Amino acid sequence: VLTSQKGIEDTTLVANNIFEYLSNVIGGDWVQTIIDKAVYEAGMKCPHSPTYDKDFVGLQLDELVVPQTSEDSISFLIAIIAVVGTLIVVITLLVVSTRWVSKRRHQRWLKMLSRPQLLVLEKIQ
Numbered sequence: 639v640l641t642s643q644k645g646i647e648d649t650t651l652v653a654n655n656i657f658e659y660l661s662n663v664i665g666g667d668w669v670q671t672i673i674d675k676a677v678y679e680a681g682m683k684c685p686h687s688p689t690y691d692k693d694f695v696g697l698q699l700d701e702l703v704v705p706q707t708s709e710d711s712i713s714f715l716i717a718i719i720a721v722v723g724t725l726i727v728v729i730t731l732l733v734v735s736t737r738w739v740s741k742r743r744h745q746r747w748l749k750m751l752s753r754p755q756l757l758v759l760e761k762i763q
Contacts, residue, residue, distance in 0.1 A: 655714060 682694040
């Protein structure tokens with residue numbers, strides 16, 4: 639799927655959309671305001687800072703405005719989360735079933751061994 643030209647183009651498009659979405663969220667004023675508030679409050683709460691205030695309870699700022707996102711970006715994010723979740727479930731099922739089959743085959747193999755062979759195997763381990 640990823641080796642075909644169409645698969646490569648689709649993968650590139652998805653990766654670019656994810657990076658664009660994340661850069662819009664991280665690069666906006668919303669995240670910067672949260673960081674600025676945390677840095678300013680840190681000085682007010684730290685006893686070693688010249689701006690320390692023992693009675694400081696926190697800054698009261700106007701409500702932050704979250705960047706507006708289009709319906710396309712939200713549905714795209716939901717689709718990405720669904721795909722990743724599905725992949726995790728499928729991979730988990732494959733790992734669990736592979737271990738189960740391997741353990742079952744090992745137990746069958748041990749039952750086929752004679753007592754002296756089991757003793758030799760026990761010494762090796």
